[in-house]
Amino acid sequence: MAVIDMGSNSWRLVVYGYEPGQFWQHVDEIREAVRVSEGIEATGRIQDEPFDRALHTAHVFNAFCEASRIRDVVALATSAIRDAENGEDLLEAIREDTALDVRIVSGRDEARYGYLAIANSTTLEDGFGIDIGGGSVQLMRVRGRELEDAESWPLGAVRMSEAFLPDGESGGKAIKALRKHVLKQVGDWLGEEGGRVVGIGGTVRNLADAAERRAGIEAEAQGYLIERDALDDLIDDLASMPVAKRGNVPGIKPDRGDVILGGAVVLSALMEAGGFDALEVSEEGLREGAFFELFLDDRDPPLFDDVRQAAVINLANRYEGDLHHQHHVAKLSLEMYDGLADLGLLEPDDDDRELLWAACMLHDIGTAVDYDDHHKHSQYLILNAGLPGFDPREVGLIALIARYHRKGDPSVEDLGKLAKKRDGERLEVLSGIIRLAEQFERSRDCTIGAVQLAQSNGKVTLEASTANGDPSVAIWSARRNADLLGSAIDREVEIESHAG
């Protein structure tokens, strides 16, 4: 399936590959900075040059879809075309030249697609969504994962840059005027309630990438938290440099350099109006919203039951046909985790438990690269494919637990500045657990059905009960891999086996 997003700034054709109920994946993409809204603010009309660029791009996108024999093509036109006097003329011209049945998306529908993207790529239950496009801004209010209310305003990054910061203008007065304009329009609707807020759209993605680089963090933007203070520092920096240099700021796309300052000020004003100290970033947006509507069409609203779980299972299914072994490693790991908590040897924590589960489901995906060093390849695949619903630190930890499921002394060095204070200990104990679970399940056949823990004389005994077959591989492997857990909990660890 392909979604064509005819935005005010860039147009994008994104192709999704999927197997219903199994997995989905972004498989191809073409992007063109059509900038259809160029000059629209002053005249209300799509100008001749942008009109021609748009027509030509539609022609190219259509040829691509026909050549690639993509079954479903959804083409969506948003704010710029929606609001232009001659928007319908452009669509008519496109329909004459191509097979694309372009649909103008209302502000309300645009917000709904944004909501579907947010609700399917973050854990937001109650809070707000912000989608900053080139032409418009959509705000959403979410309650119990449902879209409670939504509205669209003509406050997009390209439009506001043209109106308030023309020709790279960046003086304090102009910025203040833009800020005031935004506050005035959305102030009543947002009402400084505070709480959680998620941002989407190209402006937000670029600002997140730039904020991460400034903070010395190397990670995907998905799930990153932009603090309002960090955003305002970035705005000061952008305003102090000539417009031509803004596109060279690490994280900012060159063809967005002339509208990034305007977009950043709009975002800052929205955060002020909403009373938000920080914004969570999702890299998904309108296009994924339209995709989810198809992919999850058996649900109403089309939402994953549990975003984190769906992300983990999606990634696992992309690499492995049968998750029997993975589920069993997870079961044994969680039994050990809970057993250690019962013995008072670790502080139980739902988040840690979920990270352990996720790593168990993904620990072997690296064999798709090569059996040798597959634990390292699993780390690479997890980090690079990403896991929507988890923040960059959590993705990093899951990748590290998978990394250390076989070998090596756990180190959180790879987390860099994302590491929190006790993450070293956390990683050691979770790696110690998965390493043993993997060995209990070494022959991949659920020979060891369950593990129980007991403690006496300062020793911890893991009693592995045999569910079927011969436990010798499991016990032999586990005994030579118990050191890590022992050192993590500072106890001698013994492995015993008995018939189940």
Place this chain on the structure above:
Amino acid sequence: MAVIDMGSNSWRLVVYGYEPGQFWQHVDEIREAVRVSEGIEATGRIQDEPFDRALHTAHVFNAFCEASRIRDVVALATSAIRDAENGEDLLEAIREDTALDVRIVSGRDEARYGYLAIANSTTLEDGFGIDIGGGSVQLMRVRGRELEDAESWPLGAVRMSEAFLPDGESGGKAIKALRKHVLKQVGDWLGEEGGRVVGIGGTVRNLADAAERRAGIEAEAQGYLIERDALDDLIDDLASMPVAKRGNVPGIKPDRGDVILGGAVVLSALMEAGGFDALEVSEEGLREGAFFELFLDDRDPPLFDDVRQAAVINLANRYEGDLHHQHHVAKLSLEMYDGLADLGLLEPDDDDRELLWAACMLHDIGTAVDYDDHHKHSQYLILNAGLPGFDPREVGLIALIARYHRKGDPSVEDLGKLAKKRDGERLEVLSGIIRLAEQFERSRDCTIGAVQLAQSNGKVTLEASTANGDPSVAIWSARRNADLLGSAIDREVEIESHAG
């Protein structure tokens, strides 16, 4: 299919996944340092402790095979068991306890498996093969890719270490005596003919890893060339340190520390006897030989027609179901390569042409990780999965050409010390070509059937002929990606399209 290799030093169970005619891949492995030959040199018999370790390991391996429901299990016992007085007693005990039908491999058969591994993982046509095991050494003479002659000697690393360098002995006299012993036994057979020689087995792999680290090279050992001088430096170093430290030398496995010096001296003596200045390394061996016998059982001898081509196609098939697009990118790339050579704009070179072809076949495998940055993921997958038949520099170049097929300024920095003098220019022109071929084939449907080159007034024109459909995507994409090739050949590059 699983191969169990009951060697004199370590025992290994390796599982291969495969689809006949499509791909094969190493999917699991268990290794145990059984050291069955311990004490055998003095007594001629497998001692009680190694006997018990062997029996227990066989039990574990058998349980693994049963649990994993592996269809074909081939269990092979080599030199130590073959030569021990009570070798047959051990096998009898194993047969009683397990379902393993262990076969004692004769020296001649062991050499044949080594030959199959070498002939299917290197480009050796004429030359020698050396397989250093724990108990025995096999030498092979290869002519026209056929095994012309082979012989086995009881000169393995464990056996020679026990006989000549007991208890970590490393004095010059003892080393000299070992060297003399080897030369005397194999001197007549090898006869200082020189030429190409390929080495296999754990000793060779460890020495190659150690030699690479000393040379500051980070790469797989496959295809690496160990110079005799570098080997002799390594021997001096190993001899100068206490035996307990030898297993800590980067590249040497800890449980091989006490026999690595003996193995290195044996190798050095074999190179002297054969008049070889350098040894090519293959990471494949007896186990892969046994696997290829099954995988290629429709051929006699069971050999790939072209090892490099087979390695590239194998890797491509592991990640993609249909190679139509890849073959077409390769075709267009080679047309441009040959066209540039005809115009005198590059020096034609068969090796470069083959690297370009390989990169074309593999440029998109990174989409298995994620569409975003898939060019970087392709580089990672190629480097880590490896390509038998290519040396580490060539694998690095293929990975870099794939890396730069979409974006970025080509740099050979990642090659590190493997880079040769003109590799920067080489990478630029090959990346410039693949980048254009990928754009001509942007819609993945062979719209552009062929490319012809012409030169006039210092401009190079690429004439793209349309084979079917609408060439607008191809031409639009190619025009915006012609800069790299232009700069590589120092010419303006124009893209023209005409009906085919």
